[in-house]
């Protein structure tokens with residue numbers, strides 16, 4: 001992103017890149033005869049983090065989010081943006097500085113993609129050439145070909161493309177805070193996953209503070225730096241990073257909400273490189289077999305790995321294969337290769353699918369790192385569980 005795209009016409013100090021957001025006993029009562037929609041919600045979102053609001057239908061997620069940009073007015077309590085109450089800001093002015101993306105997306109149907117993206121920069125009075133440059137930059141960021149897409153109307157886009165344009169429009173004026181209400185809700189699972197990944201990649205670059213509403217716990221775990229679980233009546237049940245939520249649900253409601261498979265869900269947050277792997281003797285064809293036999297005696301794995309000159313695994317050798325003077329040239333039994341960067345969950349499902357006891361973990365260059373087994377994954381989960389039990393509940 002260029003410096004000119006991030007500077008604001010009001011002056012660079014008026015609005016930072018990302019704002020800290022603070023709910024202080026924020027409460028919304030629509031109907032005094034009924035329970036509140038949001039009940040004394042208090043939570044802090046550090047600048048640059050994604051806070052996901054998750055909970056069953058009617059738990060006040062959308063209401064809580066709309067209190068932030070004053071589309072809905074607080075009944076009591078307060079919400080602070082970088083320490084300043086939203087009550088002290090003009091609603092219209094506030095909204096120009098808060099990006100907003102929703103599921104039904106609300107692109108203007110009679111405006112082109114470029115005009116849609118340019119909406120807020122135009123309201124802010126950016127010069128035309130700067131707006132044009134920003135639109136081009138955003139089309140590239142969301143991976144839409146500017147030549148082809150710039151002049152299209154929303155009806156001429158797929159659902160996923162419309163969603164991307166919605167995100168581009170929300171971040172166009174580089175707001176310090178983004179509100180996203182089920183932004184990927186109405187999209188097929190494959191496109192949805194792509195949009196999620198795209199957004200996470202984008203977020204690593206733009207580092208906005210984001211409030212993201214979903215009722216899908218898997219999406220919450222994937223997208224959130226912190227997750228706020230709301231229950232009926234707009235009561236905060238737990239606010240914690242995803243790992244913590246899965247390891248130590250605050251109560252039965254949260255445990256039910258995250259699901260019986262929360263152990264598996266946790267594995268989706270861990271990488272194979274974080275697991276302590278077993279060591280298997282690596283042997284090269286033609287090397288003395290006696291040394292390999294010795295090493296095998298002391299190894300954690302009952303087989304040796306035949307590796308090539310670069311150290312890349314080629315096949316498993318059983319003790320019987322090492323009976324001669326020299327290590328044979330192979331081929332050995334096939335190895336299941338697992339990337340260090342894979343999630344433990346993906347690695348586990350491959351072990352189960354291929355019905356093998358061991359996966360061979362390799363680095364980016366395909367060089368042997370260690371051996372992964374289902375037993376190691378079980379140990380890993382147990383150790384994590386113990387750490388969680390010792391950690392303070394948040």
Ligand SMILES: Nc1ncnc2c1ncn2[C@@H]1O[C@H](COP(=O)(O)OP(=O)(O)OP(=O)(O)O)[C@@H](O)[C@H]1O
Pocket residue numbers: 030031037055056057058059060061062063064215
């Ligand atoms: N304008 C309104 N007037 C009166 N009650 C409302 C209004 N908007 C929402 N509510 C009520 O407030 C509660 C919270 O609604 P909200 O839309 O915030 O829930 P939500 O968690 O976003 O639900 P969903 O997952 O279905 O989108 C619900 O009981 C809802 O009926």
Ligand SMILES: [Mg+2]
Pocket residue numbers: 061062063
């Ligand atoms: Mg809602």
